[in-house]
Amino acid sequence: MRWPHRLAVALALLALVALRIAQLTPPPVVPASAPPEVFSAERARAHLEQIAAAPRPTGSAGHRRARDYLLAELERLGVPAEIQSTSVLSRMWGLPYDAAHVENIVARLRGADSTRAVALVAHYDSVPGSPGAGDDGSGVAALLEALRALRSGAPLRNDVLLLFTDAEEGGILGGKAFMDEHPLRGEVGVALNFDARGAGGVVAMFETGPGDAWPVRELARVAPYPVASSLFPEVARRMGHSTDLSVFKRAGIPGLNFAFSDGAAHYHTPSDTLSNLDLRSVQHAGDYALSLARRFGELDLRGAGREDAVYFNTWGAHVVAYPIAWATPISALVACLFAAVAAAARARRLASVGGIFAGLLAFLAMLLGAAAAVGGLAWGLRRVHPVLRVMPFEPYNAPAYRVALALAALAAAAAIYRAFRRRLGACDLALGALLLWLLLLVATSLAMPGASFYFAWPLAFALLGLAFATIRRGDAPPTAADAAVLVAAAAPSVAIAAPGPYLFFVALGLPMAAVAALAVALVFGLFLPHAELLGGGRARSLSLGFALPGLAALAVACTSGGFTEARPRPASLAYALDGAAGRAHWLSADRDLDPWTASFFPAERAQAPSFDVPFVTLTRQGEAPALALATPSLTVLGDATRGGVRSLRLRVASSRGAPWLLASVASATEVLRAEVDGRRVEERGRGMRAMTARWGFTYMGLPPGGIEWSLDVADSGPIEIRLVDQTYELPGELVRAPRPREIMGAPYRLADSTFVSQSFWL
Numbered sequence: 001m002r003w004p005h006r007l008a009v010a011l012a013l014l015a016l017v018a019l020r021i022a023q024l025t026p027p028p029v030v031p032a033s034a035p036p037e038v039f040s041a042e043r044a045r046a047h048l049e050q051i052a053a054a055p056r057p058t059g060s061a062g063h064r065r066a067r068d069y070l071l072a073e074l075e076r077l078g079v080p081a082e083i084q085s086t087s088v089l090s091r092m093w094g095l096p097y098d099a100a101h102v103e104n105i106v107a108r109l110r111g112a113d114s115t116r117a118v119a120l121v122a123h124y125d126s127v128p129g130s131p132g133a134g135d136d137g138s139g140v141a142a143l144l145e146a147l148r149a150l151r152s153g154a155p156l157r158n159d160v161l162l163l164f165t166d167a168e169e170g171g172i173l174g175g176k177a178f179m180d181e182h183p184l185r186g187e188v189g190v191a192l193n194f195d196a197r198g199a200g201g202v203v204a205m206f207e208t209g210p211g212d213a214w215p216v217r218e219l220a221r222v223a224p225y226p227v228a229s230s231l232f233p234e235v236a237r238r239m240g241h242s243t244d245l246s247v248f249k250r251a252g253i254p255g256l257n258f259a260f261s262d263g264a265a266h267y268h269t270p271s272d273t274l275s276n277l278d279l280r281s282v283q284h285a286g287d288y289a290l291s292l293a294r295r296f297g298e299l300d301l302r303g304a305g306r307e308d309a310v311y312f313n314t315w316g317a318h319v320v321a322y323p324i325a326w327a328t329p330i331s332a333l334v335a336c337l338f339a340a341v342a343a344a345a346r347a348r349r350l351a352s353v354g355g356i357f358a359g360l361l362a363f364l365a366m367l368l369g370a371a372a373a374v375g376g377l378a379w380g381l382r383r384v385h386p387v388l389r390v391m392p393f394e395p396y397n398a399p400a401y402r403v404a405l406a407l408a409a410l411a412a413a414a415a416i417y418r419a420f421r422r423r424l425g426a427c428d429l430a431l432g433a434l435l436l437w438l439l440l441l442v443a444t445s446l447a448m449p450g451a452s453f454y455f456a457w458p459l460a461f462a463l464l465g466l467a468f469a470t471i472r473r474g475d476a477p478p479t480a481a482d483a484a485v486l487v488a489a490a491a492p493s494v495a496i497a498a499p500g501p502y503l504f505f506v507a508l509g510l511p512m513a514a515v516a517a518l519a520v521a522l523v524f525g526l527f528l529p530h531a532e533l534l535g536g537g538r539a540r541s542l543s544l545g546f547a548l549p550g551l552a553a554l555a556v557a558c559t560s561g562g563f564t565e566a567r568p569r570p571a572s573l574a575y576a577l578d579g580a581a582g583r584a585h586w587l588s589a590d591r592d593l594d595p596w597t598a599s600f601f602p603a604e605r606a607q608a609p610s611f612d613v614p615f616v617t618l619t620r621q622g623e624a625p626a627l628a629l630a631t632p633s634l635t636v637l638g639d640a641t642r643g644g645v646r647s648l649r650l651r652v653a654s655s656r657g658a659p660w661l662l663a664s665v666a667s668a669t670e671v672l673r674a675e676v677d678g679r680r681v682e683e684r685g686r687g688m689r690a691m692t693a694r695w696g697f698t699y700m701g702l703p704p705g706g707i708e709w710s711l712d713v714a715d716s717g718p719i720e721i722r723l724v725d726q727t728y729e730l731p732g733e734l735v736r737a738p739r740p741r742e743i744m745g746a747p748y749r750l751a752d753s754t755f756v757s758q759s760f761w762l
Contacts, residue, residue: 005480006534010545012487013530016494021502023316024202026260026280027225027287036152039145039290041283047073047141048274048282052133055270056126057728058100058167059659059701066124067103070164073144074107077151079162081107087707088167088177089679089697092242096614096664098171099676100700101707104178107162109150116189116301117159118293119255120146121175121244123168123195127268127748128660128728133277134260135267139194140164142282146289156297161188165244168195170700175244179251189301190215191248191255192292194285200278201262201506203285206232207241209248209255213309213323215296219256220311220319222295224287228319229312230450231500254304258288262506265396270744271568312453314495320453327449327456331441334460338438341463341471342431348474350427359432362420363525366413366433370521373412374405375514382510387561389592392747394509396567400557402505402516407550409517413524414536414543421537426529430466433525434459454500458493462526465489470529478533486530497523563742570746571597571739575624575731576611579631579758584624589616589750596739600624611757614662614698616750627731630655631758632723637708639762645672646715648762653706656756658725663709664696666759667720671695674711696722724757 032042050069054062067083074081084104091097105124108117122139126132143162150160161184165174179185191209205219205228212230219226245257260281266272311321345351382388387395395401420429441455469478469485501523504516524531536542563569571594574587586600587609593601601622609618638649652663665671674681676697683695699707702725713719730752745751 005483009483009487009530010534013490013527016491017498020315020494020498024227024499024502026200026202026278026284029279029283037149039149039283039286041279041286043148044141044145044282044286045274045279047144048133048137048277051124051140052131052137052274055129055131055728056124057128057659057700058102058125058170060728063125067105070105070124070140074105074162077147079107079109079147079151081105081162084178084182086177086181087677087679088173088180089676089681090171090173090176091681093171095694096662096696096698097676097681098173099679099697100167100170100173101677101703102166102174102177102701104166104174104182105162105164106178106182106184108184109147109160109162111156111158111160111297113157114159115157117161117184117187118296118301119161119163119188119191119248120289120293121163121165121191121193123165123174123244125166125169125174127169129270129745129748129752130268130272131270131274132272133274134196134199134263134272136168136195138196138277138282138285142194142286142289146286146293149290150293156294158189158297158299158301159187160293160297167700168244170698172242172244172246173700175247179247185251188248188253189304190296191245191253192289193243193245193255193257194289195243195257195259196281197259197261197264197267199263199266199272199276200281201260202227203258203260203281203288204228204232205256205258205288207236207243207245207257208233209245210252211254211304211306211308213307213321214305215254215256216309216311216319216321218295218299219292220321222291224291225284225317226319227313230310231312231454234448234451256292258285260284264393264506264509265391265398265567267393268748269570269746276566308450310450310453312496313499314492324449327445327452330456331445331452334441334456335438337460337463338434341467344467345427345431345471348471350471350474351425351431352428355424355428356431356435358424359428359430360435361432362424362429363433363436365420366416366525367518367521369416370409370412371514371518374409374517377408378405378510378513381558385558386592387563388510390569390571390590392570393511395561397557397561398509400553400560401510402502404550404554404557405513405517406501406505406520407546407553409520410524411543411546411550413521414531414546415540417528417531417536418538418540418543426532426537427470430470430528430532433528434462434466437462437525454496458497458526461489461492466529483533486533490527490530493526497526565741568742568744569594571743572745572747572751573597573600573730574613574750574753574755575734576613576755577626577629577757578611579756582626584626585611586622586624587611587613587618587750588620589618589747591619594743596737596743599736611755613750613755616747625734627734629754629756631756632661632725633706634721634723634758634760636762641715644715645712646719647710647712648719649708649710650721651706652709652723654702654725656725656727657704658727658756659700659702660726661699661702662696662724663699664694664722665711665713665719666694666722667718669716669719670714672712672714674709676709677707718761721760721762722757723760724755727754728752730754
């Protein structure tokens with residue numbers, strides 16, 4: 001085939017991929033002048049200006065201001081609201097357990113003849129140090145604006161519950177408190193949760209509750225631009241991700257979970273501000289909330305089905321869904337199609353059984369080679385590039401790196417294909433790659449049926465393209481018609497498969513770029529006949545066609561990611577006072593120190609970290625002046641021993657009014673049971689020897705008078721209790737100069753905090 005035809009094929013494939021990725025963008029912002037029944041992100045912005053004005057971790061002044069603002073807005077909208085004020089303890093994440101005093105806000109828009117309630121859920125707390133415009137001010141503002149739009153029309157049939165949860169960042173504690181004890185928990189018929197893991201990007205429906213067939217069907221029917229895939233819940237479930245939807249899932253309530261995740265460099269940082277938030281993502285979330293509230297608000301929610309579905313996007317906003325029971329029959333049909341195509345290739349002497357299995361091994365080598373090349377490149381960049389060395393997840397200009405690394409994966413895959421092509425036939429290699437796709441299809445059909453579509457339909461169309469454009473012609477030279485058939489067969493595969501690598505790059509970031517590269521190379525395996533048509537089996541032109549623009553993209557990425565006031569450098573600095581020892585330290589988790597932070601760690605007095613901060617790996621510790629700060633207090637309210645069990649009743653508090661406290665049993669003592677602020681924990685049968693961490697709990701929103709803590713322990717001598725409280729600022733008297741504006745405090749668990757500890761022997 002002549003080079004103009006090859007160029008046309010290459011441009012057509014490039015256009016298909018670019019168009020499909022471009023469809024993964026949020027819709028434009030609707031202005032505030034829009035009709036009242038329409039959702040407008042510009043109107044939602046007014047709420048964000050108030051909610052995200054300051055950090056609002058549970059128990060902080062910013063948290064109280066956000067709570068009062070929400071109550072005032074709900075009153076203005078004429079929707080009755082209440083505060084669910086209670087304590088809660090969760091063992092979900094292990095030791096130390098998560099506990100808090102939460103203040104959930106629950107509002108109820110009554111329907112005309114409610115069957116069950118539609119719960120719209122977002123959390124209004126943020127992590128310390130972050131204004132949380134994206135996480136999750138965007139969800140809160142979207143629900144307020146959606147509620148206003150709902151109020152502008154006729155009443156719905158069903159009640160709508162607005163649940164603004166507290167302490168989600170502390171371990172889904174507000175959601176747990178609602179489902180544990182709120183009187184309205186039994187009235188929820190469907191839950192829609194809105195969260196964020198970045199500062200923009202398309203809002204995807206990435207998780208469902210039980211019986212997802214009918215809510216997905218309604219999503220596809222009424223959402224203006226639904227982005228959904230049953231692959232997402234399969235992956236999220238195995239990665240252990242958890243949001244407020246988790247508590248509804250455990251209660252057997254159907255639900256849908258929505259979030260955007262691009263711009264993750266701002267996630268959980270001081271730069272998660274309104275100025276950095278893409279309002280198009282708020283528009284997308286609000287469109288979901290309003291359209292689905294109206295739809296579910298009119299359905300009979302009492303007889304919701306319990307069937308699950310396989311579902312995915314094709315071109316545009318179209319969602320295909322079918323019963324999950326179809327996954328195995330569809331896999332069997334695709335397997336039969338593979339057998340037929342392989343038999344036809346053998347009949348024309350284009351492939352052999354041994355050649356196909358050799359092609360399978362070659363394709364595995366291609367996958368590993370691409371993953372190793374990109375993983376090694378990303379590893380090297382993160383160690384030598386001054387910006388990437390200090391970014392914990394991904395840089396601010398992540399899209400440029402994604403393009404560069406995707407092209408690097410394709411270049412490596414194309415080069416490996418050419419190397420194997422010298423020994424194996426084109427059809428052997430193509431069928432070997434598709435055999436791996438078939439094996440993955442069979443595996444997912446059995447173990448992850450929701451993900452089976454990702455392998456079934458691209459594989460089917462790739463087989464059809466191979467059969468009609470390659471095997472049918474035998475040894476004859478390819479024609480323009482053959483090229484057209486291959487491009488046509490590529491369109492469905494691109495629609496379904498191309499978003500996978502892109503979303504892996506977004507979700508996993510540079511630290512796991514090798515996984516995204518593996519996905520790129522896997523998708524490349526669908527297009528080996530196209531690579532052969534473009535000369536990739538004979539010449540270096542295809543691999544160079546990927547490598548050269550990849551190098552250009554990498555050059556742009558490496559030279560455009562500097563730090564500014566809008567894109568500040570993360571830096572961690574904390575002050576820790578050990579009340580028992582009377583010593584204080586500066587702490588940091590940074591690998592490279594910026595000049596401002598380095599001034600707190602003179603090289604000649606640097607120390608190895610000894611102060612323990614939960615969930616943080618410290619890299620350095622330096623001496624600091626020991627301030628006269630009040631240490632956490634412990635009061636013994638009761639102490640009795642009976643039958644070899646010692647029962648202690650304690651009151652623990654922060655004398656300096658800190659909102660966060662860690663309480664732990666520091667000695668090798670077996671804890672049998674405990675009660676934290678009225679929440680009981682049974683530990684009998686596990687014992688300290690079976691635990692990998694010492695027994696303890698963290699408490700968010702600590703009341704000024706503290707909390708009661710009772711515990712029963714095996715009586716084996718004195719017990720050591722260690723208390724650490726945390727405030728979310730550095731001691732002003734020790735900070736000699738303000739931090740430069742192009743530097744921000746991160747990560748949130750450590751930076752810009754003051755820790756004070758005290759030990760007690762009882």
